[in-house]
Amino acid sequence: MTKSASSKSALQEKEGISAPEIVNIASAAQLKKLRSRPISAETLTKGIVSGAIPALSQAITLIESTNPNHLEKANQVITACLPYSNKSVRIGITGVPGVGKSTFIEAFGKYLTGMGKKVAVLAVDPSSTISHGSILGDKTRMEELVKDPNAYIRPSASGETLGGVARKTRETIILCEAAGFDTIIIETVGVGQSETAVHSMVDFFLLLKIAGAGDELQGIKRGIMEMADAIVINKADGDNIKKAQYAKTEFNRALHLFPAKKSGWTPTVTTCSSITHEGITTVWDTISAFLELTAANHYFEEKRAGQNQYWLMETINEQLKQHFYTDTNIMASLESYKKAVQNNEISPFAAASVLLEKYFK
């Protein structure tokens, strides 16, 4: 399923299945026309709250739109959905390409729906603007989960900035929760600052790793390990089991370097196999224990309130910058001041003063 198709259609994809001949062409056209007519924010909200997937998908498409009218309607839907949201656990999952994120989410997601949970899988992947959906774009990698009626998979929104992509995903979380999804998984890939963005919108942050050549810690990205509430070493099957055990010891030692977490939670390191499903239960048990602890010490609600504040400020700061840097006056002179600063002809602070004066005049 391609990205553009996903934006236009509110239906769940069934790629490779062409319309059977029995379909009434006329009624299909009528349906299409109906669907292209604007639906009110109220109708959409009702649909979402009743758990209707087409309404959910359509509202998310509004969120992802660049049309100002769509944005306004999206804001109305989100505000109306807010009272129904917030009752879920939001789990962030990160890991570099190759650690088996898709197969892990497939196995983990199936385990959760098997427990009666409703699972939404979203993604934050700013690189998808260029690659048109590198993660989750190819849903065939989650063959089982995609067919599960209690799972909803939505590829990463696209956008020019990480801020934009993150905003869209965060708003999508609200809608998914209002639609009755109680477990929200947000996948991201270890690129740039996307982990920080995801970390600031989830309750629990899981770092997926695989056992390597023995030197597991070399090259690990700054801060990622510190953000993790759990490190799960994937692909612990067959010949890999021994290596995975060794990696577990290494990571446990490394976690020891970091100061205690505000949550009162001690990060765990476990192994798992998305093939044999060994260790998948442990992942959920870990998250449950975390939820229990942070509900008791009120960290859970405090963190969510803090995240709301963070996104308010973050959005304001982002918009202020965007307004400044797209100002015609600024665009006309910024580069020359940058060069002057680079060549030590003017101090960065003096240059900033001049530019700000131009802007505020």
Add this chain to the structure above:
Amino acid sequence: MTKSASSKSALQEKEGISAPEIVNIASAAQLKKLRSRPISAETLTKGIVSGAIPALSQAITLIESTNPNHLEKANQVITACLPYSNKSVRIGITGVPGVGKSTFIEAFGKYLTGMGKKVAVLAVDPSSTISHGSILGDKTRMEELVKDPNAYIRPSASGETLGGVARKTRETIILCEAAGFDTIIIETVGVGQSETAVHSMVDFFLLLKIAGAGDELQGIKRGIMEMADAIVINKADGDNIKKAQYAKTEFNRALHLFPAKKSGWTPTVTTCSSITHEGITTVWDTISAFLELTAANHYFEEKRAGQNQYWLMETINEQLKQHFYTDTNIMASLESYKKAVQNNEISPFAAASVLLEKYFK
């Protein structure tokens, strides 16, 4: 010497020495009057470039002033000094209270002036706004260095924000370099984001530690170790030598966790004693080796150019925020929107939209 005295007087302090009776009272008054008359930016610049300490101190006082006229004059002086600046090594030194920063800088600074270098010691300490100069405020802790004609010590500027304090220090660096100081030491204390600010204005970043109870790495702040070009374990004397050696091993192992640096430099861990002066030479040798390497691979100049760009952007962003948050419209409604966001009555993004609309109207 108190903070306020240091701002008013252009003279180096000689606390505890009262004016000898032989001083001509009339001529002293005349001198005082002369000094209180505004001096032109040109005269100040000439004084600085000739290496006159009173002119340097006076210009720094202008930088630290909140009077807009002073700021304008300060900008003129800085711009005029820029061609004479940039020829130095800028060394950042951080460490939590108790590691002996002052005694280390005293020993290290004396070593450098002994080699014929001219050393300026500055500080970035946002907490000094409240405490009126907690670090470097008490210059008596650098008894020897303060009397050294080839050393110049200036306590941290004060300011409401770290951004403000950092700006002032960064501009002070330019003036000190124009005044002929070839080695700039910038001290900071392990509080908040001040290390990041200092890191973004120096060539070489030194983390000062002491050997502890054996578990050296516990509680070390995120990112600090990764920023360090050298870790120096201070107070390696007497009974401490063995512990310091052990700490050295521990830190060396921990540094192994981090990815290779862009500079091509491999961070070092050494021990030193500010009392016996053992290891002080090694610190300078380390810095010299770093300078040689980064001059050859052009990292030195690239980093400085990058830092200039960073400060340009940083200043703009800081000012944009300040302008927004001090807007009367925003100040009147921000708190109620913050509360609404906290209580899930409005999404952070919708709240940001409303506030930004108010602001730009």
